[in-house]
Amino acid sequence: MTADEYLNDVLASQALGDDSDEVKALQKHRAEVEKLIRDTFKDTALIIRYAGSRAKGTMNKESYDLDIISYVSSGDNTAGETLEDIYDNHKQALAKKYYVEPKGSALRLKGCDPDNLGVDFHIDVVPGRFTDETNTDAYLYQSGSDKKRLKTNLDVHLDHVRDSGLIDAIRLAKLWKVRNGLPIRTFVLELAVIKLLEDKKKKSLSAQMEHFWTELRDNSASLTVEDPANPNGNDLSKCLDDNLKSQLAAAAKRTLEQIDSSGWEAVFGKTEKQEKAARVEILRRAASVATPSRPWLPEA
Amino acid sequence: MTWQRNDPALYEKEKAEVEAHFPDLHFVIENDLVYVRGSFAVMFEGKVLDRYSVELQLARNHPAGLPVVRETGGRIPRHIDRHILAADGTACVMLPDERWKLWPVGSPLMKYLTGALHSFFLAQTMVEEGQDWPFGQWAHGARGIFQFYRELLKTSDLRVMTAYLDYLAAKKVKGHWPCPCRNGKKLRDCHFDQITELREKISRKDAERSLAALKAAGTSAIDMNEAKPAAAISKS
Numbered sequence: 181m182t183a184d185e186y187l188n189d190v191l192a193s194q195a196l197g198d199d200s201d202e203v204k205a206l207q208k209h210r211a212e213v214e215k216l217i218r219d220t221f222k223d224t225a226l227i228i229r230y231a232g233s234r235a236k237g238t239m240n241k242e243s244y245d246l247d248i249i250s251y252v253s254s255g256d257n258t259a260g261e262t263l264e265d266i267y268d269n270h271k272q273a274l275a276k277k278y279y280v281e282p283k284g285s286a287l288r289l290k291g292c293d294p295d296n297l298g299v300d301f302h303i304d305v306v307p308g309r310f311t312d313e314t315n316t317d318a319y320l321y322q323s324g325s326d327k328k329r330l331k332t333n334l335d336v337h338l339d340h341v342r343d344s345g346l347i348d349a350i351r352l353a354k355l356w357k358v359r360n361g362l363p364i365r366t367f368v369l370e371l372a373v374i375k376l377l378e379d380k381k382k383k384s385l386s387a388q389m390e391h392f393w394t395e396l397r398d399n400s401a402s403l404t405v406e407d408p409a410n411p412n413g414n415d416l417s418k419c420l421d422d423n424l425k426s427q428l429a430a431a432a433k434r435t436l437e438q439i440d441s442s443g444w445e446a447v448f449g450k451t452e453k454q455e456k457a458a459r460v461e462i463l464r465r466a467a468s469v470a471t472p473s474r475p476w477l478p479e480a
Numbered sequence: 481m482t483w484q485r486n487d488p489a490l491y492e493k494e495k496a497e498v499e500a501h502f503p504d505l506h507f508v509i510e511n512d513l514v515y516v517r518g519s520f521a522v523m524f525e526g527k528v529l530d531r532y533s534v535e536l537q538l539a540r541n542h543p544a545g546l547p548v549v550r551e552t553g554g555r556i557p558r559h560i561d562r563h564i565l566a567a568d569g570t571a572c573v574m575l576p577d578e579r580w581k582l583w584p585v586g587s588p589l590m591k592y593l594t595g596a597l598h599s600f601f602l603a604q605t606m607v608e609e610g611q612d613w614p615f616g617q618w619a620h621g622a623r624g625i626f627q628f629y630r631e632l633l634k635t636s637d638l639r640v641m642t643a644y645l646d647y648l649a650a651k652k653v654k655g656h657w658p659c660p661c662r663n664g665k666k667l668r669d670c671h672f673d674q675i676t677e678l679r680e681k682i683s684r685k686d687a688e689r690s691l692a693a694l695k696a697a698g699t700s701a702i703d704m705n706e707a708k709p710a711a712a713i714s715k716s
Contacts, residue, residue: 456609463606466524467614470602471595473582475563476575476618 183386183444186451191351193452194240206234206246209303212277213289217250217305220273224258227251227315231306231334236341238350238370243358245302247286249334251318254310263309263321263329270307285320285330308332317409333409337367340408344374345381349388355448360431368419371405372396390439396432400425482512483542490543494589501590505534514538516589517552522601530605532556536597544585549573549597556604560620563600573600575618575628577690580681622697625690632678637662638702642694647675648687 181189196203214228232247233239250270252259260266271287274280278301279292286304291297311317311331320330341350353373357364364372376395380388396403403425407414438446450458484491491514495507504519516536521528533553539545549571551564558566565572574582574596582596603613618624629641643660647653647667653675655668663670 460606460609460611462524462529463602463609463611464614466522466529466602467599467606469524470599470615471582472615473574473596473599473603474578474613474616474618475572475600475603476624477560477563477565477572477620479560479565479621 184384186444187348187352187385187389187448189451189453190355190448191348194242194351194355196239196241196244200241202241202244206244206303209289209301210246210248213248213274213303213305216277217270217273220276221252221259221269224252224256226259227253227310229334231338232304233354233366235334235338236370237347238341238354240351240355240358242355245304247304247306249306249308249318251308251310251315253315254312256309259307263319266307266309267321267323270305274305282323284324285322331410331413332407336409340374341370346374346377346388348385349373349377349392352385352389352448353392356431356435359448360435362424362427362431364424364428365419368405368416371408371416372403372420375405376403386444390436393432393436396428397436398429400429400432482514482540483538484509484514485512497588497590498593502593504531505593513540514542516547520593520597520601522598522605530601532601532604538589543587543589546574546576546579546583547589547592549600551604562604562607563617571600573597575624576686577625577628577682579683579686585683622693622700623702625693626697626702629690635661636702638694638699642691644675644678645687645691645694648679648682649684649691651684653679 210230217226217228228248228250229235230247231249232245234244234246252266260269267282267285267287271280271282274287274289277292278289279298281288281290283304285308286306289301289303289305291299291301306320308318308320311319316335317331317333320332322328322330341347344350350370350373353369354366356362357366357369373392376392377383377388380391383391401422403420405416405420407416435447445454491507498505498516499507502518502521504521505516506518508515508517514537516534516538518534520532520534522530522532532551532555535550535552537548537550539547550569551571552569556562556564556571558564558569560566563572564570579585583592599615603615606612606614618627626636626638626641629644630636633641633644635641640660640662643662647657647660653667653672655666655672657667659665659667659670659672660675661671667675
């Protein structure tokens with residue numbers, strides 16, 4: 181098996197199809213969340229959409245969140261006068277059914293019933309307000325930040341990732357982040373992958389990943405990323421500080437050494453396909469020395 | 481009187497052997513029947529490959545009778561293709577006529593557990609993994625009986641097969657009787673030794689049951705693909 185075949189198997193084992201139990205559970209939650217919000221803000225023309233990895237096509241089974249935006253139209257005050265009001269009112273609406281944890285611009289939903297108390301549903305609701313009638317740019321409230329208002333554009337973010345031609349590399353980088361416990365925001369990691377692999381799109385997936393890690397190892401100190409929806413207004417430098425850069429460089433160095441000494445499996449482990457093949461091989465060996473006994477059923 | 485009261489020493493011996501080898505299986509007596517219940521480990525080279533929740537109801541005449549086996553965890557679908565009876569969840573581990581190969585009468589229960597039963601659950605795990613039955617499987621009902629005797633007697637002639645089963649089910653056989661291979665010779669001059677040997681291996685009860693099943697099914701027991709070639713009976 182080549183490195184690229186292996187990496188494609190890793191990605192396949194991490195895929196979440198529309199008919200998977202995980203996605204069905206998320207869709208059920210999304211329907212509940214949307215109903216909860218719409219029932220609360222009956223007079224508000226809300227735009228509620230998927231955002232994040234679900235919309236970008238970068239979901240991995242091992243670690244996934246569902247981001248849902250809930251934006252009000254520009255000039256519409258029915259869900260709250262200020263951005264903070266909209267954020268707080270959404271929080272109150274969602275608190276009818278969930279334990280809600282503020283997380284930057286998002287509201288993270290957790291279970292509050294006795295049978296699911298504290299269970300993280302991996303759902304973030306992001307309230308906001310469009311900046312004008314075009315319903316493109318939006319303002320978000322940022323809790324816990326000096327700068328309370330953040331301008332953003334969901335479609336620009338989605339297009340930036342979806343049109344990057346680097347979805348597979350992004351998914352592997354996300355898996356690498358999770359496996360190495362790296363505290364980098366997923367959005368920032370996606371931007372870093374796109375920037376570092378901008379001129380490597382025609383390379384093989386394994387070559388892309390090796391280049392990505394080599395750049396992180398050797399040049400992370402000078403790495404910067406910018407928000408494509410708001411390059412001047414959204415300063416992401418705090419999300420990629422020197423401490424994080426050092427951690428990324430160290431993890432990238434370790435990963436490249438693992439590939440060099442033990443191959444790609446040392447990075448992402450055996451794939452489901454490989455594990456299944458190994459299990460079947462052991463079962464066959466067990467069968468080869470077992471008593472050959474054929475089952476029967478008395479009634480046809 | 482059930483076997484455990486009839487032969488308490490055998491009960492203690494079976495219990496001690498099984499519980500020492502399978503620490504998650506336990507003997508329980510209920511309504512004068514002996515059950516072996518717990519988690520059955522499918523092992524290979526000292527490692528547990530899989531586990532099944534099981535209940536074995538030992539026959540009242542154990543070890544002469546076969547145990548009734550049930551997978552109690554609900555993991556194996558109750559479907560004939562998995563050799564589990566839908567009605568009561570009974571697992572059909574083996575064809576009783578084949579018992580002499582797998583768990584000869586008089587053998588300890590351990591031999592059954594580590595042999596046929598282990599293979600049954602190992603096969604279930606392999607099928608669950610999308611593999612074929614590793615040791616094959618008998619067709620259901622009379623067709624499976626036909627397959628077994630076709631392999632054993634090396635004939636697919638149903639008349640020869642039932643003639644053999646007649647002799648296996650009979651209380652006695654006499655040398656002057658016609659040989660079941662239908663070559664016109666007397667039994668003593670033809671397949672007497674083979675019949676004698678098979679009568680030691682296959683119980684009269686099992687032979688009677690198989691004979692009745694084959695007679696009831698008639699030619700429908702014969703899968704035409706299975707039926708050829710009809711090899712001549714050798715004197716073995």
